Structure formats: C-alpha cells, structure tokens
Amino acid sequence: MADDARIQRPVNEPASSGTWKLWIAWPFVLIPLLLGFSQTVIKAAAMFR
Amino acid sequence: MALLSFLDRDRTIAKPGFNRWLVPPAALAIHLSIGQAYAFSVFNKPLTKLVAVSQLAPSDTLLALSQSKLVGAVAAAPSDWSLKAVGWTFSIAIVFLGLSAALFGAWLDRVGPRKAMFASALCFSCGFILGAIGIHTHQYWLLLGGYGVLGGIGLGLGYISPVSTLIKWFPDRPGMATGLAIMGFGGGAMIAAPLSVKLMEMFHAANHLSLGVTETFVALGALYFIYMMFGVFTIRVPAPGWAPAGWVPSAHPHKLVTSRNVSVENAWKTPQFWLLWVMLTVNVTAGIAVIESASPMSQDMFPTRITAIIAGGFVGLLSIANMAGRFLWSTFSDYIGRKATYLVFFTLGPVLYVLIPASQRLQSLPLFVLCCFIILSMYGGGFATIPAYLRDLFGTKQVGAIHGRILTAWSVAGVLGPFFINYIASYQIKHGVDNAHKYNLTMYLMAALLLVGLICDLMVRQVAEKYADPDGAVEGMPGSVSSTERSHG
Numbered sequence: 001m002a003d004d005a006r007i008q009r010p011v012n013e014p015a016s017s018g019t020w021k022l023w024i025a026w027p028f029v030l031i032p033l034l035l036g037f038s039q040t041v042i043k044a045a046a047m048f049r
Numbered sequence: 050m051a052l053l054s055f056l057d058r059d060r061t062i063a064k065p066g067f068n069r070w071l072v073p074p075a076a077l078a079i080h081l082s083i084g085q086a087y088a089f090s091v092f093n094k095p096l097t098k099l100v101a102v103s104q105l106a107p108s109d110t111l112l113a114l115s116q117s118k119l120v121g122a123v124a125a126a127p128s129d130w131s132l133k134a135v136g137w138t139f140s141i142a143i144v145f146l147g148l149s150a151a152l153f154g155a156w157l158d159r160v161g162p163r164k165a166m167f168a169s170a171l172c173f174s175c176g177f178i179l180g181a182i183g184i185h186t187h188q189y190w191l192l193l194g195g196y197g198v199l200g201g202i203g204l205g206l207g208y209i210s211p212v213s214t215l216i217k218w219f220p221d222r223p224g225m226a227t228g229l230a231i232m233g234f235g236g237g238a239m240i241a242a243p244l245s246v247k248l249m250e251m252f253h254a255a256n257h258l259s260l261g262v263t264e265t266f267v268a269l270g271a272l273y274f275i276y277m278m279f280g281v282f283t284i285r286v287p288a289p290g291w292a293p294a295g296w297v298p299s300a301h302p303h304k305l306v307t308s309r310n311v312s313v314e315n316a317w318k319t320p321q322f323w324l325l326w327v328m329l330t331v332n333v334t335a336g337i338a339v340i341e342s343a344s345p346m347s348q349d350m351f352p353t354r355i356t357a358i359i360a361g362g363f364v365g366l367l368s369i370a371n372m373a374g375r376f377l378w379s380t381f382s383d384y385i386g387r388k389a390t391y392l393v394f395f396t397l398g399p400v401l402y403v404l405i406p407a408s409q410r411l412q413s414l415p416l417f418v419l420c421c422f423i424i425l426s427m428y429g430g431g432f433a434t435i436p437a438y439l440r441d442l443f444g445t446k447q448v449g450a451i452h453g454r455i456l457t458a459w460s461v462a463g464v465l466g467p468f469f470i471n472y473i474a475s476y477q478i479k480h481g482v483d484n485a486h487k488y489n490l491t492m493y494l495m496a497a498l499l500l501v502g503l504i505c506d507l508m509v510r511q512v513a514e515k516y517a518d519p520d521g522a523v524e525g526m527p528g529s530v531s532s533t534e535r536s537h538g
Contacts, residue, residue, distance in 0.1 A: 029078055037236070037372075040365040044363070046358060
C-alpha cells in the first residue's frame with residue numbers, strides 16, 4: 001500500500017555557517033523535554049514495581 | 050513601528066546557507082509551550098478549593114500541610130467552583146483552538162509564521178494573566194475568557210504557525226518534520242504538569258493562605274512568553290524556489306500527490322477535505338475515549354492490581370505513547386504514504402479496541418497496557434500525519450490555512466467525544482452493568498467508529514484538476530518553475 005508514498009533521495013545538507021547555533025537551539029528545547037519525559041517515566045515505572 | 054516590522058514575513062526569509070535543522074527547534078519551542086494545555090487538569094482540584102482555603106484562619110493547623118495535601122484535606126466551600134465548571138475551561142480552550150486555527154489560517158499564510166507565533170505567544174500568555182486575575186478575584190467568566198478564549202486563540206495560532214513552514218523546509222520528509230513539531234504539543238504536558246505542581250507547592254510554602262494557583266498562572270504566563278520568543282526570533286521561511294541541496298523531486302509522483310496547489314477556498318469544497326475531516330474527528334474521538342477513562346478504567350478492570358497511584362503512572366505512560374506516536378507514525382508515513390498510515394490506524398485500531406474488554410476477561414494487564422499504548426500512539430499519529438496528508442492532496446501554498454480549517458474536527462471531537470463517552474458510561478451504570486464491564490460498550494462503539502474512518506480513507510482519491518489554482522504549481526514538483534530553476538541553499 002505504497003501508492004502515495006513519498007520516499008525521496010537522501011539529502012546532503014550544505015555545510016552551513018550556522019552549525020554552532022544548532023548546539024544552542026536543540027538543547028534549549030530538548031533539555032526541558034527530556035526532564036519532563038524522565039519525570040513521567042519515573043511515575044509510569046510505578047506500574048511495573 | 051520598527052520593532053513590529055521585525056515580525057514581517059520578508060524579514061524571516063532565510064539567507065543562503067541557512068541550516069534548515071534550526072527550524073524544528075523554533076517550532077518545538079512553540080508547541081512545547083502550548084502543549085501545556087494537556088496538563089491543565091493539575092489545576093482542576095486546587096481551583097475547586099480556592100474559597101475554602103481563603104476562609105481558613107491563619108492559625109489553622111491545616112495550613113502547615115503541603116499544597117497537595119491541603120487540597121485533599123479541605124472541603125470545598127459552597128461558593129467554590131465545581132469540578133465540572135472548572136473542566137469547561139479546557140474544553141473552551143480546545144474549541145477556540147480549532148476556531149482560531151480555522152479563522153486565522155489564511156492570515157498566517159499571508160503574514161508568515163513569525164507574526165503569527167508572536168500573536169500566539171501574546172494571546173497564550175495574556176490568557177494566563179487574565180485567568181490569574183479571574184482566579185484571584187474568583188470571577189469564573191474571567192478564567193473562562195482568559196485561559197479558555199484568549200489562551201485558546203493562542204493555542205490555535207501557535208499550533209498551525211510552524212507547520213506549513215516546516216513542510217516547505219522539508220519537502221523530502223514532510224511527515225517527519227511536522228511530526229517533530231506536533232510531538233512537542235504532546236510533550237508539553239510532560240513539562241507543564243510537574244512544573245505547575247512544583248510552582249504551586251513553592252508559592253503555597255511562601256504564603257500558606259494561598260494555594261499558589263494565581264501566582265503559578267502569572268509565572269507560567271511569563272515563562273511561556275519568554276520561551277515562545279525563542280521560536281519567534283529563530284523561525285525562518287525558505288526563499289522562493291529553495292530546495293534541499295541534492296534533492297531531486299520524484300519524476301513519477303504518486304497517485305494521491307498533487308502537482309498543483311489548491312487554495313483554501315477551493316479545498317473547503319472538495320470531498321477529500323471532508324473525508325479527512327471525518328477521519329480526524331473519528332480518530333480523535335476514539336483516542337479521547339481512552340484518555341478520558343484511562344485512570345478509572347484501569348482501576349475498575351484490574352481492581353486488585355491497579356491502585357490510584359499506579360493509575361497515575363499509567364496515564365503518564367499514555368502521554369509518552371501520545372508524544373512518541375506523533376513523531377514515529379508521521380515519519381513512518383514518509384515511507385509508506387499517508388493513506389496507508391491511516392489504513393493502519395483504522396484497521397489495527399478496531400482490533401485493539403475490541404481487545405481491551407478481552408484483556409479484562411483474561412485479566413491480562415500487559416495486553417491491556419499494550420492495547421492502550423498503541424491506541425494512544427495512533428491518536429497522536431493522526432494529528433501529526435494530517436498536515437502531510439493535506440500537503441499531498443492540496444499542495445504547500447495554503448497548507449497552513451487548510452490545516453487550520455481541518456482542526457475544527459478537533460474542536461468537535463474535543464467537546465462531543467467526552468459528552469458521548471460519559472453518556473454511554475452513565476447509560477451502562479443505569480442498566481446495572483458492573484464497574485469492570487461498563488467500558489465494554491464504549492470500546493466496541495469506538496471500534497465501529499474507526500471503521501467509518503477506514504471507509505473514508507479508502508475513498509480518498511487525488512484532488513480533481515478543476516480545484517487547482519491556475520497558476521499554482523507546487524514547489525518542488527515536476528512541472529513547477531522552481532523545480533527547474535531552483536536555487537540551492
């Protein structure tokens with residue numbers, strides 16, 4: 001059932017001057033997400049104790 | 050107004066060499082913030098005890114308790130808000146999410162994502178502040194108008210703002226890109242729930258005569274405004290004709306994928322739009338059936354094994370499934386196609402809903418948890434895959450506006466779903482069905498409802514040429530100007 005699949009060729013990202021920005025931007029959103037995620041996992045782990 | 054000109058679309062066009070992987074964090078900053086809405090329930094109980102606590106004498110020993118214990122120990126005063134009334138705040142916010150997304154979608158496509166994100170941040174934060182005033186003065190309508198209406202408008206604007214931008218940046222992986230952002234909406238609750246609880250505890254510790262809800266609303270309004278500004282400042286739109294370096298659009302586009310843009314006004318008139326609208330309504334309603342009853346259902350079906358605390362953990366597990374499903378299913382759709390992804394939801398889904406009562410009969414907790422986990426992943430997956438499905442059918446030009454209009458399905462399902470589910474539950478109880486079996490009819494009905502979605506999905510065909518814009522070739526599709534005269538960057 002792949003009649004509308006949109007598989008495309010792999011992408012080569014251009015070497016970018018903004019690489020350092022990635023090191024700020026991603027942790028800025030991922031750290032709170034991971035903190036919240038770990039809290040939820042700890043709470044959910046009670047199910048299997 | 051030089052400051053506001055910074056919000057103009059022209060000022061957000063990316064310079065050559067801009068790394069497109071900087072766009073998902075901008076989108077995530079918005080979605081992680083507005084995803085707070087899913088954690089509104091942490092305020093439900095404290096909001097029903099505000100007057101009771103304010104009437105305690107400063108010498109009352111109860112005031113020495115922690116905020117959560119105090120909420121449990123104090124009985125509501127007659128003038129306190131009821132749980133049902135407080136629950137309406139979230140429902141109103143979801144209704145206004147859908148309405149504002151539908152109303153402002155075309156405006157967003159015109160003015161660009163930065164201005165829309167800024168408006169979203171302003172509405173969402175001011176919604177908190179107005180809500181805080183409502184809580185402080187105990188004016189119910191101010192809470193409803195603040196968090197529900199104004200905050201809800203912020204939710205709708207924020208929800209659709211980054212989606213069309215991401216689709217344009219990732220023509221090769223639209224499902225993954227939208228999944229990344231919409232995953233944030235699912236994950237936002239995971240941040241907001243513990244954060245709100247901590248803030249309420251902290252403010253209560255500082256002032257024992259307060260439950261800390263007002264102060265927490267103010268703090269969240271300020272915090273989310275700052276966090277959302279990160280998204281506002283970093284969002285960029287691709288220059289016209291931009292495409293990822295080395296990417297060549299498929300020479301043989303698949304049957305469903307259009308090569309012509311369809312305007313929002315025409316999309317509204319196509320059967321495909323309404324088929325997708327029904328599919329989203331059905332998928333959301335079915336998901337809500339599990340979300341709404343997850344905690345009591347698990348305790349009623351497995352009374353000797355699931356306590357209230359464990360049920361809390363189970364709800365947490367489901368929020369992980371909801372978040373993960375948003376990213377995984379939509380990414381998967383880039384490989385198998387949107388139609389096939391929804392076919393999985395609407396064929397596997399009914400089986401899982403039927404298996405829930407069976408898991409109770411077998412007293413198989415792992416089967417029950419597994420069924421609920423996959424169902425919630427598909428609930429999230431449905432939200433995340435729909436923008437890419439719309440892009441396949443209607444092109445990229447007004448996908449933001451079309452996405453906004455289809456979110457009215459969420460508003461309808463968000464209000465009618467719980468109403469319908471609670472009605473079935475009370476009908477069952479009235480007819481003497483015991484607690485362990487009172488959810489069975491709901492699960493069977495949801496399975497049947499998903500089959501309606503299956504029929505709709507099977508009926509989806511490519512949009513007829515007559516609906517396409519005369520000058521609207523989709524960027525990156527064969528035949529478009531930009532696919533032959535593109536500038537890489």
